[in-house]
Amino acid sequence: MNPFPIVLATLRGHRLTCGLFVLLVALAVALGVAVTAQERALRKGSARAADAFDLIVAAPGSQTDVLLAAVYLRPTAMELVPGDALARLYAEPRATLVAPLAFGDSVRGNVIVGTTAAFVDHLSGGLAEGRSFAAATEAVVGALAPIALGEQLKPIHGMHEAESDEDHADAGHEHEGEHDAHGAEDGHREDGHGVGEAHEAAAGAGSPPVAPPAAGDAAAEGHAHEDGDHDGEAAGVPADHHDGEAEDHDHDAHGAEVAEGHQHGLAFTVVGRMKPTGTPWDRAVVVPVEYVWAVHGLASGHAAGETRIGPPFAAERLPGVPAVVVSPDSVAAAYGLRNAYRDTRTTAFFPAEALGELYAILGDVARLLGLLTLATQSLVVAAIAVGVLTLLELYRRRFALLRALGASRAFVFVTVWSFVAGLVAVGAILGLGLGYGVAILVSAVLAGSTGIAMPAGIGASEFLLAGGIVAVGALLALIPAAISYRRPPVAALRQS
Amino acid sequence: MPTLSVENLRLAYDDGRGRRAVVLDLPGFTARPGEFVAVAGPSGSGKSTLLYLLAGLDQPGSGTVRWDDTDIAGLGEARRDAWRRRHVGFVFQDFHLVDELSAEENVLVPAYFERWSAAALRPRAQALLAQFGVPEARRRVALFSRGERQRVALARALLFDPPAILADEPTASLDAIAGAAVVTALAALARAAGKTVIAVSHDAALLAAADRVVRLDHGRIVEGAA
Numbered sequence: 006m007n008p009f010p011i012v013l014a015t016l017r018g019h020r021l022t023c024g025l026f027v028l029l030v031a032l033a034v035a036l037g038v039a040v041t042a043q044e045r046a047l048r049k050g051s052a053r054a055a056d057a058f059d060l061i062v063a064a065p066g067s068q069t070d071v072l073l074a075a076v077y078l079r080p081t082a083m084e085l086v087p088g089d090a091l092a093r094l095y096a097e098p099r100a101t102l103v104a105p106l107a108f109g110d111s112v113r114g115n116v117i118v119g120t121t122a123a124f125v126d127h128l129s130g131g132l133a134e135g136r137s138f139a140a141a142t143e144a145v146v147g148a149l150a151p152i153a154l155g156e157q158l159k160p161i162h163g164m165h166e167a168e169s170d171e172d173h174a175d176a177g178h179e180h181e182g183e184h185d186a187h188g189a190e191d192g193h194r195e196d197g198h199g200v201g202e203a204h205e206a207a208a209g210a211g212s213p214p215v216a217p218p219a220a221g222d223a224a225a226e227g228h229a230h231e232d233g234d235h236d237g238e239a240a241g242v243p244a245d246h247h248d249g250e251a252e253d254h255d256h257d258a259h260g261a262e263v264a265e266g267h268q269h270g271l272a273f274t275v276v277g278r279m280k281p282t283g284t285p286w287d288r289a290v291v292v293p294v295e296y297v298w299a300v301h302g303l304a305s306g307h308a309a310g311e312t313r314i315g316p317p318f319a320a321e322r323l324p325g326v327p328a329v330v331v332s333p334d335s336v337a338a339a340y341g342l343r344n345a346y347r348d349t350r351t352t353a354f355f356p357a358e359a360l361g362e363l364y365a366i367l368g369d370v371a372r373l374l375g376l377l378t379l380a381t382q383s384l385v386v387a388a389i390a391v392g393v394l395t396l397l398e399l400y401r402r403r404f405a406l407l408r409a410l411g412a413s414r415a416f417v418f419v420t421v422w423s424f425v426a427g428l429v430a431v432g433a434i435l436g437l438g439l440g441y442g443v444a445i446l447v448s449a450v451l452a453g454s455t456g457i458a459m460p461a462g463i464g465a466s467e468f469l470l471a472g473g474i475v476a477v478g479a480l481l482a483l484i485p486a487a488i489s490y491r492r493p494p495v496a497a498l499r500q501s
Numbered sequence: 502m503p504t505l506s507v508e509n510l511r512l513a514y515d516d517g518r519g520r521r522a523v524v525l526d527l528p529g530f531t532a533r534p535g536e537f538v539a540v541a542g543p544s545g546s547g548k549s550t551l552l553y554l555l556a557g558l559d560q561p562g563s564g565t566v567r568w569d570d571t572d573i574a575g576l577g578e579a580r581r582d583a584w585r586r587r588h589v590g591f592v593f594q595d596f597h598l599v600d601e602l603s604a605e606e607n608v609l610v611p612a613y614f615e616r617w618s619a620a621a622l623r624p625r626a627q628a629l630l631a632q633f634g635v636p637e638a639r640r641r642v643a644l645f646s647r648g649e650r651q652r653v654a655l656a657r658a659l660l661f662d663p664p665a666i667l668a669d670e671p672t673a674s675l676d677a678i679a680g681a682a683v684v685t686a687l688a689a690l691a692r693a694a695g696k697t698v699i700a701v702s703h704d705a706a707l708l709a710a711a712d713r714v715v716r717l718d719h720g721r722i723v724e725g726a727a
Contacts, residue, residue: 006613006614006615007613007619008613010602010606010609010610010613010619011610011613013601014599014600014601014602014606015601017601018600018601402597403597403599406593406597407614408558408582409556409591409593409597410585410586410610410611410614410657411582411583411585411586411587411589411611411614412582412586412614413582413583413614414578414579414582415579416613416614493559494558495553495558495559498549498553498558498593498669499549
């Protein structure tokens with residue numbers, strides 16, 4: 006038997022109604038596919054973004070906060086890893102890479118991260134153009150950062166740029182107040198900074214690279230930034246950067262400024278662009294960690310007068326940092342270091358641990374959405390089954406006619422079943438494509454806002470979901486098929 | 502061509518008050534090959550019921566419906582379906598065509614019940630449509646006149662060249678000219694093609710053209726039993 010000419014004729018006869026059925030199924034399937042595909046893309050993207058961060062050492066506290074700051078560049082108030090702990094890490098024979106991360110500033114809305122050239126290479130596998138920074142006042146930018154090579158920029162203190170750089174530069178302002186607790190080496194909380202707190206106005210003759218002041222000075226001094234009107238004293242720092250008589254300032258007051266953003270006086274030049282990483286670092290401006298320390302008036306990590314950047318650092322002159330990324334030389338070393346740096350002053354964790362917590366929350370939400378989606382899909386398919394029953398009433402005489410012409414009950418059964426199951430199957434296939442499209446769109450939007458590449462794809466779970474709907478539809482199609490099968494043709498023929 | 506022979510055919514139903522209402526009660530009825538039999542009678546007299554019983558679409562309470570040696574009342578439903586497909590061509594008052602299909606596709610509908618491809622029967626379908634003067638075989642029947650539609654229905658009834666044609670008020674929806682063409686066609690099928698044609702009708706022209714008129718009243722033959 007060949008029921009398809011009759012099935013197709015029936016579909017043609019009620020194009021609009023059938024189209025509506027298909028659309029409903031497609032939307033229901035698309036909803037489910039988009040949710041599951043997007044959740045998986047989010048997991049993949051976020052996990053991939055953390056790939057380069059083998060082990061993270063931070064001050065005791067929320068691992069999630071540290072993860073968000075270090076990997077996803079969304080720093081919040083964080084305690085600091087003491088300088089001596091950073092020095093200890095650099096002395097670890099089991100670590101192939103130790104990279105301090107320091108935050109606190111931004112430029113044109115792009116987060117400025119202080120780290121080492123080795124970490125830039127580790128993260129992006131080399132540069133797409135230009136070269137890596139070789140001096141404290143040089144920077145490389147992420148692949149997607151809208152900053153050209155050769156540009157000279159001044160950072161905005163804090164993560165939000167309230168005004169243009171030029172406006173700030175013109176205004177030039179100074180911060181005064183009391184520091185409650187100083188001493189970067191001690192590692193203490195500072196809202197929005199992440200890097201030390203005692204900002205010494207240390208300026209002097211010379212040009213970059215910067216040679217920030219001694220650690221002791223940093224602990225004692227206040228914070229002062231201004232453009233062009235400070236006296237400098239430290240070698241290596243531009244004369245127009247820091248005031249030699251900087252005053253202490255209040256942390257709360259400073260916190261308020263963080264929200265608004267204010268400009269630091271020390272400019273840097275962009276000399277290179279990283280390869281795409283598919284992480285928020287693609288929009289970052291990466292500077293030597295010494296630059297961040299200098300901008301915030303901290304010790305340089307090097308001997309006084311030394312102008313080079315990067316390790317080895319002088320242990321006694323290392324300021325604190327919010328996080329340190331460590332690449333162990335083996336799995337055993339990874340667990341060894343993780344245990345060794347879990348004490349009262351530091352904590353060490355694998356990103357997967359913190360991601361696990363995030364995924365647990367995400368998973369709960371996804372499960373809830375999944376249940377809602379399933380309920381929606383079930384309702385849609387049930388509504389379609391009811392609709393089809395109504396439609397079949399209209400076709401009751403047609404099937405009676407087919408029986409009169411010699412069609413068997415089985416033919417009528419297969420025709421009705423094919424009709425209903427076909428609607429659901431076509432809807433499911435369209436929904437699969439539509440859901441994929443929605444997932445790609447949402448991924449693009451999320452990637453745009455977070456910088457995390459989230460490659461949405463259709464996987465087994467989406468096929469399973471669409472297949473499940475088709476299976477449910479095929480089962481539900483048995484109902485109208487059975488009704489038509491059992492219905493005697495004579496009664497319908499008498500309606501003529 | 503088969504001879505129809507009905508014996509002691511009886512169909513009754515429960516009227517809901519504990520009594521059996523007799524729909525049809527035929528002690529005997531026959532029709533020969535090449536005979537054009539018209540069945541007439543008032544509404545509710547059992548004309549259509551007789552037609553459905555003769556086609557095996559309905560089952561009698563008792564009696565036999567024998568086409569040659571085959572008592573279709575004794576066949577199972579699936580075998581009756583198969584028998585009907587090959588032995589009976591049906592023509593209805595309202596044509597009962599599939600509006601979304603072309604004339605040719607409508608003629609081929611009975612072929613879909615048997616085989617996956619109706620391609621082998623396509624030439625025959627086209628020939629039948631030409632025989633009945635249907636001008637555009639590929640045109641959707643929804644666009645046809647009523648007369649043309651009934652001629653398509655006639656062509657469909659003849660796809661498997663069945664020995665019997667059963668028609669239920671075949672001219673009731675047609676104007677006089679179209680109705681006359683259908684009557685002529687039915688008469689020709691009986692007399693020229695030797696088929697057994699049984700048509701339920703109120704149409705005087707059809708009754709006049711028939712070889713024999715069987716009149717039913719309250720389920721019983723009151724005139725014309727052979």
